Amino acid sequence: MNKKQHIYLKMKTLAEARRTMMDHFSGMAPLESESIPASEAVGRVTAQPVFAALSSPHFHAAAMDGIAVKAEATFGASEARPKELQVGGNAFYVNTGHVMPPETDAVIMMEHLNALDDVRLEITAPAFPWQYVRRIGEDIVATELLFPQNHRLTPYCIGALISGGVFSVSVKRRPRVLIIPTGSELVDWRKPGALEMAPGKVLESNTYVLGKLVEAAGGVFLHHEKVQDDPAAITAAIAAAVEGGADMVLTVGGSSAGSKDFTKDVVLNIGAVLVHGVTIMPGKPLLVGDVRRKPVFGIPGYPVSAIIAFEQFVQPLLRHLLGQPDVERDRVAVYPTRKIASKLGLEEFIRVKLGLVGDRVVATPLPRGAGSITSITEADGIIRVPDHIEGLKDDDLVEAELLRPMSAIRQTIVAVGSHDNSLDVLADQIKAGGTHMSLSSSHVGSMGGLMAIKKGACHVAGTHLLDTTDGSYNVFYLKKYLPDMDVQLVNLVLRDQGLIVPRGNPKHINGIQDLTREDVRFINRQAGSGTRILLDYRLREMGLAPADVTGYDIEEYTHMSVAVAVLSGTVDVGLGIYAAARALGLDFIPVVTEQYDLAIPAVYVASPKIQYLLDIINSNAFKRRVEALGGYSMQKTGQLITS
DSSP, rough: OOOHHHHHHOBOOOHHHHHHHHHHHHHOOOOOOEEEEGGGGOOOOSSOOOOOOSSSSSEESSSSEEEEEEEEEEOTOSSOOOEEBBBBTBBBBEETTBBBTOOOOOOEEEOOOOOSSSSEEEEOOOOOOTTTTEOSSBBBTTEEEEEEEEOBHHHHHHHHHHHHHOOOOEEEOOOOEEEEOOOOTTTOOOSSSTTSOOOOOOOOHHHHHHHHHHTTTEEEEEEEOOSSSSSHHHHHHHHHHHHTTTTEEEEOOSSSSTTTHHHHHHHHHHHSEEEESSSSSTTTTTTEEEEEEEEEEESSSSSHHHHHHIIIIIIIHHHHHHTTTOOOOOOEEEEESSEOOTTTTOOEEEEEEEEEETTEEEEEEEEOOOTTHHHHHSSSEEEEEEEEEEEOTTTEEEEEEEEEEEHHTTTTEEEOOOOOHHHHHHHHHHHTTTSEEEEEEEEEOOHHHHHHHHHHHSSSSSEEEOOOTSOOBBBHHHHHOOOOEEEEEEEEEEEEEEEOOOOTOOOOOOOGGGGGTTOOOOOEOOOSSSSHHHHHHHHEOOOOOGGGGGTTTTSSSHHHHHHHHHHHSSSSEEEHHHHHHHHTTOOEEEEEEEEEEEEEEEHTTSSSSHHHHHHHTSSSSHHHHHHHSSSOOOOOTTEEEOO
């Protein structure tokens, strides 16, 4: 059977594709209006102007506790010539909010009165007309415009509506967006046995992410059950949606150019394709179509692609239907911590972690795979690399769109360097401490961490670099690579490093020497990591060559990634820490107990962020949690390491 391979119709730039979409759907029928109680209108958009039915206040009201008077009756009062007032005659006690008695137009505060007896009061200063009085309509005047049409109502607005006598309000109906997950590989997480998936199956999460994005943009999320990779079934689902009252339809998956990507042909058969393929990454396979004057989007199946496609296309159109401007994120100037390569002809959305180090905001790129949902859940911002340049240098000043407020980024402790599972515990303990501080760690290896310190790109670097001449850790490398910097070393943990193998050790691997066997597939850590340096040292010690190790050139950036590769059967063995092996139920062959330290530039040691970090490291709660991971000793934790 021949499998048909689809092609993109005509790739458009982001600007061209958005303009095509907005121009085509600018004439869509306006959303109908509906009347809802004012108390339930938060987040809704007014369908017509709202006018006050009542003045607020609707009577003259005292604004202070004291006495209400006619102002002119107090004229002439002074310290030298006090005036006497009679309670019940020309003076009346009032409390804040009380109706002003007839013929009064001012209030004298209680603390400015001198009581002579139960009915006689003395004042030493005159009042002026309307002193401490809220006059009728001071806040709202009946018939005045409270809110124009297309105004998004906030919690503050509810107070104005009710105070102005508007108890129900006409708002635009929320656009109904039906989301159709497509793909025979999808598994419904709500059904029993979802965690026992066969290889090739995928938990369906995109629908729920996109549905919540629809709600945040002001729409109503309608969920369609999964549709198999079948053109007839997809056609029926889209046709039923546009006929059944949906204002917009999103199919998820099937918009790319593979043999089972049917969305383009389906939309062409029952409508028109306006856009198929946008020069952005992630999000390139996006499709925008028109079926019976309803927008139909083919959303890519990779999670980050789906989110980017939604934010760049679906969200602006939803907000346009509601008469709202598109969302503009705050931006900040940042310095990338390393070079960022980019493809000419594609506008790339690079997810980054951000932190204020010294007087600069630094940006560390996260993994760029469109299937890595954590690359956006962990991101503080997005750098958009234009389609006409090949990348960014590490000293380029560029803009990042903020996904978190700057107040949070200022409170971030930036850690760059070697990976260790104890950093996750440290990050959690910092957040559990009740402060607004957080730890952001990027895993680039021990040498990468020291270079980040050298460039002023982090507050802390995790490092476990072995000095093969004397068996010590890290001090030699600080002196060699950071000779002119005052950097302190604080021990975080002592940890067991060794060979991670499948449960039962089916290849009967006993040590480093077995890595050169023809039947053993190995996975390495990246160049510059302490684990890689340890491996190279042990190979040299045994007279073995890296070229004799199958998989020596295949690299991972974290111990957990190495462990996953072993668990999946991709490889037979990897070098990593015991905690990673234990976490995934793998066997472990010890090689060495090594020292994992935090290198901290002295200029930051006295800062509140680093002092708080050190307090957490020295806490019993942190030490207990790390020890529970297995393979750790805390006997030196928190100690200052001297040369």
